[in-house]
Structure formats: C-alpha cells, structure tokens
Amino acid sequence: MRVLVTGGAGYVGAHASVALQQAGHEVVVLDNLSRGCRATLDGIAAISGQQPLFVQGDLRDGALLRRLLREQAIEAVLHFAALKDVSESCQQPLHYYDNNVGGTLSLLQAMMSEGVTRIVFSSSAAVYGHATAVPTPESAPFLATHPYGHSKQVCEQMLLDAAVTGGLQAAVLRYFNPVGAHPSAMIGDMAAASNLLPQIARVAAGLQPYLQVHGQDYPTPDGTGVRDYVHVLDIADAHVQALLQLVRCAGSFTLNLGRGAGLSVLQLVTAFERASGRAVPLRFVPRRAGDVAISCADPANAEVLLGWRAMLGPQRMCEDAWRWQQHRPVRVVN
Ligand SMILES: NC(=O)c1ccc[n+]([C@@H]2O[C@H](COP(=O)([O-])OP(=O)(O)OC[C@H]3O[C@@H](n4cnc5c(N)ncnc54)[C@H](O)[C@@H]3O)[C@@H](O)[C@H]2O)c1
DSSP: OEEEEETTTSHHHHHHHHHHHHTTOEEEEEEOOSSOOHHHHHHHHHHHSOOOEEEEOOTTOHHHHHHHHHHTTOOEEEEOOOOOOHHHHHHOHHHHIIIIIIHHHHHHHHHHHHTOOEEEEEEEGGGGSSOSSSSBOTTSOOOOOSHHHHHHHHHHHHHHHHHHHHOOEEEEEEEOEEEOOOTTSSSOOSSOTTSHHHHHHHHHTTSSSOEEEEOSOSSSTTSSOEEOEEEHHHHHHHHHHHHHHHHHSSSOEEEEESOSOOEEHHHHHHHHHHHHOOOOOEEEEOOOTTOOSBOOBOOHHHHHHHOOOOOOOHHHHHHHHHHHHHHOOOOOOO
C-alpha cells in the first residue's frame, strides 16, 4: 500500500516508517519539522534502503493535504504528527488544541474529501489519567489530567464520530511508555529529554550529574512510580498489524499498546546500569503534581485482534537506548 505517515520525521513515526517499508509498503512522510528532523529521514533510508518521499508541511494546511493524498494516490494514513510534551501543554493549552486537534480535524477533512478511509491514530495512555483500574483495559473512562491528554481524547472522539457517519475506518492505538531506539542507532527519540529513560541515559553518559527521582513514597513495592515501558520497535510493528487489520475487516477499533507489566523507576535504573555498565547516581525529590503511582496496560485485546504482543523486554530497551545515547546525531533546527 501507499501510506502517508504524518510526523514520520519524529520518533515513533520513523520507526513505523521503517516497519512499513520492511513489510513491503511505500511510505510518504509529511512533517513540519517543528520537532522532528531531516537526519531522521536519512536514518530511515539507511536502515530500509528506501528513501521515503518527504514533504515538509503542516497538517493544518488542508489544500496541501488534499493535493498530497490525491497526487500520491495515498491508500491509508498513519497519523503520528502531534505535540506531546505534557508540561508544555499545561503552559500553552490552546497551542496544543490548535496543533493536535486542529491538525487531526484538517487531516480527516482532507481524507474524507479525497476518499481515503483508513487511518491508524497515535493515542496515549494519558487519556486514562488516574485510571480506575490497573492494569487498564480500553473500556476505562477518559480521565486525562492535562491539555495534551485532553487533545488526544478529543481526537479519538472525532475519529469515532467520523467512523460512524463518514465511512472512516480508524485504528486508535493507545501507547503506554514507548522507549528504546532502532538497534542501528540511526533513528531514535530526538526530543524526549524529559522522559525517564532518556534522562537515565544522559546521567549514565555524564551529561547530568544525577537522576532526580520524583517520589519514593508511592504505594509500590519500592516506593517509586511504576510505568508500562514498551519498546518502540514493538509499537512500530503494531502499526503494521493494525493497518492489515483495517484492510482485512471493515470497522474501527481501539487498542492498548503496552507489555502489561510495569517497572518502577528503580527497576529501570538497575536494568540500565546492567545494560550500560555505567552507574546512575540518584537524588530523591518530592512527587510531581499529577503523577500517578502505577500505570499499566491490559494489552489482551491487541493480542486477540492483531496477534500482537510486545516481544522486547527491559534489557533490550536499555541496550538500545544506551546505543542511541552514544551515537545519536545532534538535532539541527530546521
Ligand atoms: N513518545 C511517546 O512517549 C508517546 C506516548 C504516547 C503517545 N504518543 C503519540 O505518538 C505520536 C508520535 O510521538 P513521537 O514520540 O514520535 O513524537 P515526536 O515529537 O518525536 O514526533 C512528532 C512529529 O510530528 C511533527 N509534527 C507535529 N505537529 C505537526 C503538524 N502540525 N504538522 C506536521 N507535522 C507535525 C513533528 O515535527 C515531529 O516530527 C504523537 O501523536 C504522540 O502524541 C507518543
């Protein structure tokens, strides 16, 4: 299939682009390079041996989208393009709604007008907020606690409404905590300096003196927060499977993407020290407002519907994150 990948110059979109190409699909990337970078596109080409067609442009440019869908004969869309920084979203909520909700609305309108009906959408465990059940099933209510999470809730609702009335087929994938990088270290997360695993990697590399651990009094086995980390290669693979499922069966679906097993901050640090051979000094600080004690997916439905299960464990996540930390290119502002 010819697939438009929005946000393909970013972290998850780049890994999914490689997975699509390796599964025999043709990839066209649309990205405004507000957060992604050109080096990522070269990384995709170096890994897969195929340079994806790249269009620099913004999702909110409806005329560009319609032309792209038509002229490139796009058959399906994998929609990653969004802003994802939770604290930034609290400072600039309208910017997040404009980019994430406005961008998705513009994309859906263009798809409807050009008769492109299949979309795989990047949602997030952020929609569950302080989840009422852990592990959390897809049926848990929307309880997001910040504008980023709210923007994902609105997008999900728009997709489902358009699926009911507009003939859209949507696969909504709610990622828990994507981590790691391609083992070649040619693509990885250029932006996530505030996420835990990139922070650990920076400390191990000597770029920061210590890791701040927020909270050691949570009701968890060692008192630190527990998250469901899932390797980005597994996430990428789920997108290829979700696309196949949309082709196989009419209809839409929403799935969690996680391992169904949590790791505490201290467990992740220990795994990283083992994988890197470096010490990661810690400093405990108070809890951050809004952080939950435990977040963990119930991923059973993804296995039933897609035959997908996360295959790569903490050791691989840490090894690949460490390799990426050591070899990653410097991000050039575009
Ligand atoms: N990485 C995570 O921890 C995580 C977790 C859950 C969900 N998600 C979701 O997955 C998707 C991909 O995340 P990521 O980690 O790859 O982020 P990323 O920032 O690395 O990539 C997003 C890409 O989208 C582009 N983009 C943003 N707004 C755009 C616009 N209006 N027009 C065109 N391009 C635009 C950026 O330049 C960037 O290259 C996002 O929708 C994010 O919300 C990510």
